[in-house]
Amino acid sequence: MGLLLASVAIPAQAAVDPRPPGPKPPPPGTLSPLRPIEGTTLATFAPDGWGYRLELPADWLVQTPAPYTVVVSGPAGTEAYFAPIAVQNVKAAVPGDSVASASQALADHVAGMRTRYAGLTVAREEPFRPPAGAADGDRDTLPTGRQVVLDWSGESGPMRQWVVARPRPRAAVVHLWTYTADRALFDALLPEARAVLDGWSLIGE
Numbered sequence: 001m002g003l004l005l006a007s008v009a010i011p012a013q014a015a016v017d018p019r020p021p022g023p024k025p026p027p028p029g030t031l032s033p034l035r036p037i038e039g040t041t042l043a044t045f046a047p048d049g050w051g052y053r054l055e056l057p058a059d060w061l062v063q064t065p066a067p068y069t070v071v072v073s074g075p076a077g078t079e080a081y082f083a084p085i086a087v088q089n090v091k092a093a094v095p096g097d098s099v100a101s102a103s104q105a106l107a108d109h110v111a112g113m114r115t116r117y118a119g120l121t122v123a124r125e126e127p128f129r130p131p132a133g134a135a136d137g138d139r140d141t142l143p144t145g146r147q148v149v150l151d152w153s154g155e156s157g158p159m160r161q162w163v164v165a166r167p168r169p170r171a172a173v174v175h176l177w178t179y180t181a182d183r184a185l186f187d188a189l190l191p192e193a194r195a196v197l198d199g200w201s202l203i204g205e
Contacts, residue, residue, distance in 0.1 A: 045070065046203065050089060051168065052175055055135070055199030057192075072196075083181035083189045085196055090174050098143040098167035098174075105174040106146045106165040113161070117152035124149050128164050135201035142202065143167045151183075158183040162193070168202060175202070 045062060046053040056062075056072055061081070063071040069088040074080020092101035093108070106125075114120050128145040130136040145166040152159050164177040177200065179186075179193040 042199075045072070051171065051173060051202060051204050052087065053135075053201050053203050054087065054196065056196060074192075079185055080189055080192060083179065083185050083193070085193060086176075086178045086180075087200075088176045090176055092167065092172040092174050095172050098169060101172075101174050102143070102145045102165040102167040105167075105176055106148055106163060109163055109165075109176060110148060110150065113150055113152070117154075117159075120150055120152040122148055123151050123160075128166070130198065134198035137198075139202075141169060143169055154182065156182060160186040162186075164197065166202065171204075 041058055042055050043058040043060075044053055044055055050068060054070075054072070057074070059075050060072050061075060063073075065071055066088070069086065071084050071086045073082075073084040090105050090108075092098065093104035094100040110120075110122065125146065125148040128147040130139070130142075132138075136142060145164060147162070147164045150161045150163065159180070160183050161178055161180040166175045166177065168174075177197065179190075179197075181189060
């Protein structure tokens with residue numbers, strides 16, 4: 001379906017550095033701006049050809065630090081500014097096997113994180129499916145993804161990252177979603193991150 005991919009030359013962690021997003025750079029392509037959802041405090045991010053739709057608080061910041069990669073966070077001056085969520089399109093490693101491709105994308109991400117952070121540990125890893133009530137919660141035809149929680153010691157203390165790899169039924173793309181924060185903020189803002197994850201839907205299938 002012609003989904004756009006992040007360049008293979010971009011490091012796997014380009015979108016998931018635990019630092020807060022900075023000023024938004026020029027987009028790598030034509031992006032759809034956040035579009036308010038009438039009657040709510042939410043907005044959508046759904047660039048043409050990226051293959052997904054995100055629902056976000058309408059006042060959140062949006063950064064595109066690399067091609068076909070987005071980082072979102074709360075407004076400056078809020079705790080959510082320091083707990084970014086990112087989504088990156090990566091090429092499926094196993095054409096024709098979406099589940100294996102999701103597992104490989106997750107393994108590659110973890111391997112890349114280990115090269116950056118000595119002592120990184122995997123707190124848990126398991127399959128991922130959108131839960132009941134989520135935007136894609138009733139789409140049984142979507143392939144099962146993988147998710148992992150990573151812990152490491154950062155410069156300012158313990159850090160945690162939740163990573164979800166979602167494959168597509170046909171397109172050779174895996175969408176890699178991450179939520180990163182120091183441990184105290186991670187737990188405090190987890191409901192907000194989960195709401196963004198639940199509002200994330202794959203489109204074009």
